[in-house]
Amino acid sequence: MEAAVKEYTYKDFASDQEVRWCPGCDDYVILRSMQKALPEMGVKKEDVVFISGIGCSSRFPYYMDTYGMHSIHGRAPAIASGVKLANPDLSVWVITGDGDSMAIGGNHFIHVLRRNIDLNIVLFNNEIYGLTKGQFSPTSLVGQKTKSSPYGNTQPPFSAGELAIGAQARFFARISGNTPKEMTQLFIDAEKFKGTSLIEVLQNCPIFNDGCYVKYTDKAVREDRQLFVEDGKPMIFGKERDKGLVLNGLKLEVVTIGENGITEKDILVHNAKEEDPTLHQMLVRSEYPMVTGIIRSFDDVTLEEREDALTEQVKSDSLFSKTDDLFFSGDIYNVF
Amino acid sequence: MIIATENQKQEVLEAVIIRFVGDSGDGMQLTGTQFSDTSAMFGNDVATFPNYPAEIRAPQGSLYGVSGFQVHIGSVEISTPGDNVDLLVAMNPAGLKTNLHALKPGHTVIVDTDSFTKKNLEKALYETNPLEDGSLENYRVIEVAMTSLTKEALKEVEGLDNKSITRSKNMFALGMVYWMYDRSTDYTIEFFNKKFKNKPHIIEANTKVLKAGHNFANTLELIPNSYTIVPAKMEAGTYRIIMGNTATAWGFLAAAEKSGMELFLGSYPITPATDILHELVKHKHFGVKAFQAEDEIAGITSSIGAAFAGDLAITTTSGPGLALKGEALGLAMMIELPLVVVNVQRGGPSTGLPTKTEQSDLLQAMYGRNGESPIIVIAASTPADCFDYAYEASRLTLEHMTPVLLLTDGYIANGSAPWKIQSVDNMPEIKNNLVKEATENWHPYDRDEDSLARSWAVPGTVGLEHRVGGLEKDNVTGNVSYVPENHELMIKTRAEKVKRVQNYIPDIELEFAQEGDLLIVGWGGTYGSLHSAVKKMNDNGYDNIGLAHFNYINPLPKNTGEVLKKFKKILVCELNSGQFVQILKINFDEFDYLQFNKVQGLPFANNELIQKFKSLVK
Numbered sequence: 001m002e003a004a005v006k007e008y009t010y011k012d013f014a015s016d017q018e019v020r021w022c023p024g025c026d027d028y029v030i031l032r033s034m035q036k037a038l039p040e041m042g043v044k045k046e047d048v049v050f051i052s053g054i055g056c057s058s059r060f061p062y063y064m065d066t067y068g069m070h071s072i073h074g075r076a077p078a079i080a081s082g083v084k085l086a087n088p089d090l091s092v093w094v095i096t097g098d099g100d101s102m103a104i105g106g107n108h109f110i111h112v113l114r115r116n117i118d119l120n121i122v123l124f125n126n127e128i129y130g131l132t133k134g135q136f137s138p139t140s141l142v143g144q145k146t147k148s149s150p151y152g153n154t155q156p157p158f159s160a161g162e163l164a165i166g167a168q169a170r171f172f173a174r175i176s177g178n179t180p181k182e183m184t185q186l187f188i189d190a191e192k193f194k195g196t197s198l199i200e201v202l203q204n205c206p207i208f209n210d211g212c213y214v215k216y217t218d219k220a221v222r223e224d225r226q227l228f229v230e231d232g233k234p235m236i237f238g239k240e241r242d243k244g245l246v247l248n249g250l251k252l253e254v255v256t257i258g259e260n261g262i263t264e265k266d267i268l269v270h271n272a273k274e275e276d277p278t279l280h281q282m283l284v285r286s287e288y289p290m291v292t293g294i295i296r297s298f299d300d301v302t303l304e305e306r307e308d309a310l311t312e313q314v315k316s317d318s319l320f321s322k323t324d325d326l327f328f329s330g331d332i333y334n335v336f
Numbered sequence: 337m338i339i340a341t342e343n344q345k346q347e348v349l350e351a352v353i354i355r356f357v358g359d360s361g362d363g364m365q366l367t368g369t370q371f372s373d374t375s376a377m378f379g380n381d382v383a384t385f386p387n388y389p390a391e392i393r394a395p396q397g398s399l400y401g402v403s404g405f406q407v408h409i410g411s412v413e414i415s416t417p418g419d420n421v422d423l424l425v426a427m428n429p430a431g432l433k434t435n436l437h438a439l440k441p442g443h444t445v446i447v448d449t450d451s452f453t454k455k456n457l458e459k460a461l462y463e464t465n466p467l468e469d470g471s472l473e474n475y476r477v478i479e480v481a482m483t484s485l486t487k488e489a490l491k492e493v494e495g496l497d498n499k500s501i502t503r504s505k506n507m508f509a510l511g512m513v514y515w516m517y518d519r520s521t522d523y524t525i526e527f528f529n530k531k532f533k534n535k536p537h538i539i540e541a542n543t544k545v546l547k548a549g550h551n552f553a554n555t556l557e558l559i560p561n562s563y564t565i566v567p568a569k570m571e572a573g574t575y576r577i578i579m580g581n582t583a584t585a586w587g588f589l590a591a592a593e594k595s596g597m598e599l600f601l602g603s604y605p606i607t608p609a610t611d612i613l614h615e616l617v618k619h620k621h622f623g624v625k626a627f628q629a630e631d632e633i634a635g636i637t638s639s640i641g642a643a644f645a646g647d648l649a650i651t652t653t654s655g656p657g658l659a660l661k662g663e664a665l666g667l668a669m670m671i672e673l674p675l676v677v678v679n680v681q682r683g684g685p686s687t688g689l690p691t692k693t694e695q696s697d698l699l700q701a702m703y704g705r706n707g708e709s710p711i712i713v714i715a716a717s718t719p720a721d722c723f724d725y726a727y728e729a730s731r732l733t734l735e736h737m738t739p740v741l742l743l744t745d746g747y748i749a750n751g752s753a754p755w756k757i758q759s760v761d762n763m764p765e766i767k768n769n770l771v772k773e774a775t776e777n778w779h780p781y782d783r784d785e786d787s788l789a790r791s792w793a794v795p796g797t798v799g800l801e802h803r804v805g806g807l808e809k810d811n812v813t814g815n816v817s818y819v820p821e822n823h824e825l826m827i828k829t830r831a832e833k834v835k836r837v838q839n840y841i842p843d844i845e846l847e848f849a850q851e852g853d854l855l856i857v858g859w860g861g862t863y864g865s866l867h868s869a870v871k872k873m874n875d876n877g878y879d880n881i882g883l884a885h886f887n888y889i890n891p892l893p894k895n896t897g898e899v900l901k902k903f904k905k906i907l908v909c910e911l912n913s914g915q916f917v918q919i920l921k922i923n924f925d926e927f928d929y930l931q932f933n934k935v936q937g938l939p940f941a942n943n944e945l946i947q948k949f950k951s952l953v954k
Contacts, residue, residue: 015803017815046798051641054806061803062816067795069644070805071637072667078602078634082641082649083795085625086600090645090795108637111630311620318621323589326619327757331523332576333377 008039013048015065021056026177026203027124031063033180034122037187038066043091051080052095053105056131056205057124060095074105077112077121084119088304091191092119099129102138102158110167115303116195122187123200125160128209146208160200161284165277165296171197172284173294176217176226177204182293189294195302202290216290227289231297234267237289244268245289252282254289272297351410353418354513356506357435358427360394360403363506367425368405369752370510374523375409376577376754381568383408383719383864384752385417385939388691397459402434409517411568415718415864415871417751419941423516425509427451427482429460436475444476446512448505450483480552482508489548495537504545511549521546573756580719580749581608584652584678584742585615587726589622590758592648594727595734595766600647601626602638604657607690608746609680612652632660636677640664643673644804646770646794648730650676655684655697658704665739666705669830671804672781672790674733674768678726681745681861683937692937693747695860696912701741702890702919708827710834712736713890715743717863720755722748725887727763734768736837737789738830743889745861745911747939768792774799780814787840788833835891844884844893846902852880854953855903859886859916862940866909869945878953889919897924905952907932909940 013035021027038048048066052058054073061068071079076094084092094112101109101123112121128146129135135148139160143152161172171193175183183201190197202213216225227237227245235245242257244267255262272294274280280296320326354371356364365386372382387404394401408418424439426432428451439445452467466472467479486505490496507524514521525543532538578586592599601624603613617626625647629635636651643649653661658679668675681697683689701713712732716725722744729742769792771778780802782791793800802814810817811825846855848870858866863885870883884899886892900906900920908917909932917929932948934940 044798046796046801049645049795061805064803066801067644068803068805069641069671070803070807071640072663072806075633075637075664078629078637079641079644081634082600082602082627082638082643083645084641085627085638086598086642086645086647086649087794087796107630108634111634307625311623314620320619320621322760323586323593323622324759324761326589326622327576327586327759328574330576331373331377332574332757333379334574335379335570335572 005042005044008045010035010039012045013038013065015063017062019063020059022207024206025056026126026201027057027060029177029180030122030124030183030201030203031060033183034064034187036180037184037191040184040188041091041191043191047089048091048093049080049083050093050095051076051083053097053100054131055097055100055129057095057097057203058100074100074103075108076100077105077108080119081112081115081117084117085304085307088118094119094121096121096123097130098123098125098127098139098160099137102160102163110163113164113167113169113196113198116168116170116300117303118194118196120187120190120197121199123160123198124203125200126203126205126209127157127212128205130205130208134208159284160198161295162281164198165281165284169198169296170195170298170300171294172200172280172296173198174200174202174284174292176202176213176222176292178217182228186294189297193297195300225289227286227291229270229272229283229291229293229295231270231272231294234264234269236264236267243289252286273299350412351408351414351418352423352517353406353408353421354423354425355404355406355421355435355438356425356509357402357404357431358506359396359430360388360401361396361503362403362427363503364403364405364427367506367510368407370524370527371513371519372407372409372752373577374514374519375407375517376575377523378519379568379570380409380411381414381570381754382410382577382752383414383417385747386750395459397428397430397456399430399434399460402431404431404435413568414753415868416939416942419943423513425513427506427509429456429462429466432466433460433462439475441474442476444478445472446478446480446509448482448509449479450481480512485548485552486545489544490541493537493541493544496541500538500541504542507542507545508549508552511546511551512553514546515550515553521550570754571756575754575756577752578720578723578755579611579752580716580722580744581611581680582615583720583722583755584716584726584744584749585612587723588616588648588650588676588730589619589624590723590760590763591727591730591766592622592624593760594763595648595730595768597646597648597734597768599624600639600642600649601652602629602635602642602649603627603652604629604632604635606632606654606657608682608749609652609654609657609678611749612678612680632657633664636661636664636668636675639675640668640673643668643675644671644794646796648734649674650678650730652678652680654680654682654690655700656687658697658700662704663706665711665741666707666709667806668739669705669709669711670806672737672830673739674737674792675739676726676729676733676742677739678729678742678744680749681743689937691746693745693861693939694911694935694937695745695862696915696935697743698859698889698912698915699918701743708831710831710890711738712740712834712837713743714740714888715860715886716748717860717885717887719748719751719753723755723758731764731766732837732840734766735789735840736787736833737769737792738833743860748861770794771800772797779812780804781809781812783829787836788829838891838894841888841891841893843895844886844888844899846899847883847885848874849880849882851902852882853903854881854905854907854949855900856881856883856949857886857906857908857916857920858883858910859889862909862911865940865942865945869940869942869949872942872946873949878949880953881949886916889916892919892923900924900927905930907948907952909933909945911935911939
């Protein structure tokens with residue numbers, strides 16, 4: 001029995017707290033996109049829960065007028081799992097950063113994806129530690145000079161998508177921090193997906209890592225450097241819409257439509273719903289073009305569905321309806 | 337009530353301690369459990385203590401692979417599994433070597449002579465065979481070729497391999513001991529029928545061997561006399577034998593039912609706490625959500641999430657796991673959510689002695705978090721009262737909106753004792769602080785005037801959307817606040833809230849002398865040892881000794897100071913180097929405290945306590 005969901009506007013989801021991120025930070029874009037997406041999701045405001053860890057991104061729940069918890073470093077996926085298992089009717093969101101999810105919280109990050117609990121994770125990836133003022137993160141590039149790597153970073157980076165799909169993520173999307181319209185839609189799609197959804201936002205940190213994504217995200221080059229994939233559509237990009245992806249052996253290759261006899265029919269058609277993640281992994285790894293949009297969206301059984309089915313089974317087989325039935329069962333004896 | 341038996345040479349005893357020892361694959365835990373359950377059914381009071389190696393299958397015959405199970409049965413109140421044993425059953429030389437010291441001189445040891453081979457003697461580091469070299473002359477040795485007799489008994493049973501045959505020799509030993517103590521084999525045979533429902537040949541084999549052992553002891557007159565332990569005088573009621581960890585799990589089931597809340601357990605396997613997880617995962621029919629997490633931290637944090645969403649949330653662990661949970665426990669304290677953490681203490685520090693017992697996590701429980709983060713700390717003291725304190729922990733956390741740390745230990749968690757079954761209908765009420773409907777001007781940190789517990793609104797409640805977090809928050813709104821005076825106020829409020837729990841817990845009750853020369857002070861799992869030692873002293877005329885045993889540690893009961901004042905000397909006995917005594921010193925520095933400490937991974941022995949007590953009184 002679904003009660004009708006009230007009509008909301010983005011203002012209904014803005015709390016009375018002053019937003020304290022640095023001017024020009026992409027986090028503002030993410031916040032506004034989320035506030036705009038929520039009224040479109042068909043969820044009740046009181047059913048929305050944001051759980052964050054520690055870091056710049058993790059201040060997010062304070063700015064949302066929903067239920068929320070700003071928890072401890074790296075643990076948000078485990079806390080959110082508890083929230084969702086306790087009350088599966090809630091719309092549960094994890095807000096995390098590259099350090100929070102892939103360094104200190106790496107274990108919870110991979111396990112929540114493996115279990116496929118129906119919750120959504122928004123990963124603000126700025127390839128730097130912002131709140132502690134500029135140390136390299138697990139996604140910083142080799143050679144990157146930071147406060148803790150003055151001569152250049154020597155630790156090779158994780159790719160969030162590669163790690164996630166390796167951990168059996170069923171839904172992975174990537175979006176540039178300066179494309180609010182697409183981001184808003186991705187949040188709606190993520191909520192609709194049954195299972196754990198991971199959205200990686202390529203988020204510029206204007207203070208400690210300014211311009212880290214500029215070669216993919218700057219308006220001047222965006223269309224030529226980014227491929228925004230959509231399920232069922234050919235993987236075509238470029239200002240002139242003349243570039244596309246084909247498979248050459250075991251590698252993706254960029255081709256130009258109209259050259260060397262290539263036509264649109266030769267271009268790979270994106271299948272986000274495919275169970276086999278091989279091609280999805282290739283898309284995740286591609287640097288030219290940088291692939292954004294929903295790369296993987298494979299429908300699978302969720303942990304709650306498995307648990308519910310088992311619970312129903314056990315309940316219907318059980319002779320116990322209250323604890324007295326258990327306590328007084330089996331080997332008991334009377335003393336007079 | 338004396339049970340009549342056909343055996344003429346009866347010796348009526350009040351209590352007997354039996355220890356079964358053998359290889360870790362010899363089934364000693366099962367043998368011991370069967371004996372204690374059968375005795376309880378017969379009406380005896382019982383206490384048991386398993387003692388097994390950390391290795392699952394240590395090399396056969398080795399000294400460190402010895403597994404033991406001690407049972408104390410009596411017609412009188414039994415408060416501990418006991419120290420020195422009246423009967424030792426040793427299935428191999430290693431078991432004999434490592435346990436003979438515990439056998440009272442002149443008492444009986446039953447050995448399986450078939451296992452005293454050259455190889456096994458070497459593995460047990462015996463240079464000569466103790467059965468032949470006279471080293472057992474102070475004991476009554478009963479030599480039985482148990483393995484051969486078992487094989488003989490089973491020669492006509494089809495479908496058994498050699499391994500299954502040898503494995504059932506423990507039932508031969510059990511059958512013998514049943515006869516010696518005048519116990520029926522019925523209960524155990526019924527157990528076989530249930531346990532091996534689909535394996536009729538295993539039922540037949542075990543039953544045959546059990547009866548063979550029983551008959552062997554009866555007819556071959558190898559055993560010179562027999563003992564009878566009459567039923568104990570126990571409070572009337574319906575009982576069952578329960579292990580501490582099971583009792584803990586059931587206490588939470590009862591609390592969930594009484595409070596009308598759903599139970600959530602987030603946990604990661606760790607010895608000796610895992611049996612609580614094992615027990616709770618069975619009870620999906622009560623709506624229990626038991627979540628085996630990826631690590632200790634996810635165990636507690638998933639529980640914090642469940643508490644935020646409105647469940648009765650608990651997490652279970654042992655010492656090293658508690659260390660990992662420290663930061664998250666601080667968060668639960670900071671956001672003032674209900675949460676019970678069970679720490680089944682084991683020998684520490686670090687990995688320490690996982691299968692042994694100790695009380696050395698008390699100060700970790702009190703202070704093992706960053707900043708000033710007081711929480712409620714309580715401790716169970718017997719296998720059966722683990723039920724009561726799990727229930728009490730749930731009541732306190734829900735009513736006071738602060739985490740509760742429940743301490744048990746390996747000794748009471750793995751030990752078993754009769755539990756007078758409690759119906760949930762007769763348990764105390766459990767209130768909670770849930771707000772179901774929005775009211776004007778509601779704030780998440782609105783507090784109850786008396787208890788200072790904050791108001792609890794959970795996701796799904798219309799109009800009460802709010803944020804909590806680990807950052808310091810404003811006293812009323814819960815919004816982030818860096819105001820210096822507010823921080824100090826919040827530090828004091830959180831401490832005062834825990835202190836006021838004193839108004840909601842019982843006073844400590846003195847046992848034995850109500851005033852006098854010596855007060856024995858203990859806490860948690862040492863109750864059985866201390867109680868029986870003080871009782872023995874009182875029985876022997878030392879009526880100037882009292883016992884104050886604490887279950888509430890933070891806060892201490894209100895009357896603690898008055899109780900301490902009534903005695904000339906105070907002796908604080910703990911299985912650590914002196915932790916509770918530190919807490920007493922902080923709270924009541926006007927008294928002098930004597931200490932008796934033991935940190936060997938073992939419980940107190942009755943005689944060492946009595947010796948110590950005698951040295952302090954005339």
